[in-house]
Amino acid sequence: MASRVDPPPSQLRILSLNCWGLKFISKLRNERLSEIGNQIAAAHPPPDIVGLQECWTQQDYLAIRDRTHHLLPYGKFYHSGIFGGGLVILSRWPIEETNMVQYPLNGRPAAFYRGDWFVGKGVACARIRMGPTKSDVAEVFCTHLHAPYEAEPFDSYLCHRTAQAWEIAKLMRGAAERGHLVIGMGDFNMLPLSLAHRIIETHSPVRDVWRILHPDSSIGAARDPVEKMRGLPVPSTEYNLKVNGATCDSALNTWRWNKAHKRRLDKGENVVIEGSVSDPNAKRLDYIFFSSGRRHDPTTGQETAEWTLKDANVGMTMRHPTLHCSLSDHFSVEATLVRSAAEPTTVDHIHYALPDTYLPLDVYDEILANITKYAKREQIQRRLRLGHFGYQILLSIGCLVGVWWSPHNYVSFILMLVSTLGFGVGVLDGLMGGLFVSSELRALKEFQWEVRNTRERAISAANGGS
Template identity: 80%
Template sequence: MHERPESPFMIEETSRPPSSLRILSLNCWGLKYIAKLRKERLTEIANQIAAADPPPDIVGLQECWTQRDYDVIREKTKHFLPYGKFYFSGIFGGGLVILSRWPIEESSMTQYPLNGRPAAFYRGDWFVGKGVAYARIRMGPTRRDIAEVFCTHLHAPYETEPHDSYICHRTAQAWEIAKLMRGAAERGHLVIGLGDFNMTPLSLAHRIIETHSRARDVWRVLYPNSSLGAAKDKVEQMRNVPMPNAEYNLTKNGATCDSALNTWRWNKAHSQRLAKGENVQIEATVDDPNAKRLDYIFFSSGSHHDATNGHPSAEWTLKEANVGMTARHPTLYCSLSDHFSVEATLVRNLEEPLSTTSNGPYALPETYLPIGIYDEILTTIAKYANRERIQRRLRLGHFGFQLSLTIGCLIGVWWVPHNYVAFILMLISSLSLSVGVIDGLMGGLFVSSELRALKEFEWEVSNTKERALARSAKEGLSATS
């Protein structure tokens, strides 16, 4: 739902370009019928966004699944965020929302080509149609005053890498949003990518986004030595850093998920006390081995990109970033979501002269990952494609078996002497045909569609690898000449 402001003076504000920009991203954990205390928590999330100081100018929400929850948030924040879009996607909705102080000129919802499997109905990623919610926001009268915002929620990891069977999906999704963000940067606009990316810093998906979108992770700009995962993870143990406490994870590591201070991650004893209405308190100095950063804000000031080092230019620079929305519900005493928010402030130098390329599209300097990384991605694609081919054969074979069983049961009905036996055979026939058809459709239609998407992804990675090799060869010749 895309709403217009109620009063015309809000549109006139676009004639005054902003000198700063406050951004907020939060996974609301608003799963209908599943998330506990959903209505109460989402209402309080709306209250705290409305009371934020400084107030956000652009908000991206994930897992805001219901129109009712969106309407509550819109109602409480429309006095300073008069523009909003609830994005529709998939069978149950994508759960993505973008709110803005300024008009949303264009919007779209791009579903990821690789996005889970229908057989994993208990996980739901395929059914919600995960993708990228896009909004082109007009902050002022000139083309310098356009921000292109990309809000997303990547496929969840259900196992640890490298055993995660969905790593190929998340890698492809990171590649897809990186392409969209790079296109926006080449149009010369401010690019903002935010959401729950379900990845850890400097993981493969993270490196793909920073390299191929040319946008920067705001937290690593300010804290380049922050954690690469939870303290218990191997990648952190190899760094030989001390065990962080909860406060350090919030203020220095940017941990938004699995914090010891988040009540939805507490042990059973604490949860039971909380459920009885007791305001249980956890000291911020407690060890925090599980907390990690899954929520991100990326940005790139595309119209003034520095070709020498790839950093955002002086027009938009990062002032601060923080983890927010840590306050608990005032009466239920629970955390507002199973995630905390990530927030950032960008400041603008309006005295910066327009670049010679600022009035039209331009090509950003190419940057590439190490060649071995592209080989790693291609290996992952090949491994997953082989898995899906086996799945297709098994599912189609299962369909054939169930069809044969159905026919056998129908023939058997002719010869059985008792009606109750005929009924049992008919029941088996109906059930086996239903199961077989479902499996046949998944094998014949879904898996075939997924294999075609994998071929497209493979071509794009191979093509990029060839360009990277050509660049490497050219630089090698220049170095020897």
């Protein structure tokens, strides 16, 4: 087991995986997540820090911990929302401090069939101690952004995901200013170079490890308009894994297969998909971002990056050994960081003044337009819900009054039933309109102010101001 007296590492292996562990919904959940634990323990090279998403239950978390404890003795299951955020961080080294930061904008309670609001999505934060000095600290951020239910720019939750990207970017920038190694990972539910992706890489110093190594990799599935515009041929499954970094909707993933393949799999047949098969739907939704701590180079007198990227790959593509199904509906993304050969500095890193970088002004205008559009939608929703509340109260009172003149008992029963159900629905709608929507509108105002303030600073910087 690792201890506090162990020498600081010269290499760091990171793994992030969406486990698809929804209780009562995900198929073969127990078997798959147990095998995920087995494969993490058997991985070569072994991971040092692991971030999991959609690991919803303590049972699954403990099953994975039991199989990986010898390798990753420290771990944290994060609690949030009504059902939990499904976020887990495992580590080879001690976790000194944790925090669960819930996103101010995160779905709507009325969309109960989607569940984003009920799980309380946010950022699982962990400060991991890898050695004795302050430069031996990694700040890890594991997240799962709001799912896109329509293609951008028609996604009604685009404003939510944009705000979430803004929030995690602020957290990672703060960690970088403390001089620590920053690792952000998870299922970001975004395409490379999308608005959320650009916000993260502009408003924090972190970089997408895959695009460092593969700058010309895909920016969507081959069937997506953004990728079609590049005029490239439809990639194979092997190309998508090795070059495009596709972690979702791969033809290799059994949970994305057609009915014919699934029927063969259900019969126990181990269906093999060749690497040359056309793969038009695969895309990259899972990411590892990192920003290195800095150290002083005495030979040059300059600050240099302490950690650099060695490699990155898509992993967890194996099947369950007996069920022959994929271990999740996502594949993992993995990366290796290496530390520079210079001796670790003993100087305490407290703050670093990071250079301010900005998006083009029209992008801030686009964000503000999305906020305004969504705010108008929610204002209408609030009026409709409060109006419905008032209508149901009047209807309930009317039904109760009607009981007085009811000629038959069964009519009275129907009126009482309508009154009770109507009152309940009205109160529920009134609470959502008066409490939730009002809270959401206030969160939108905060986000709007931050974007406007950043836009003003971008204008000032462009004009040579401070």
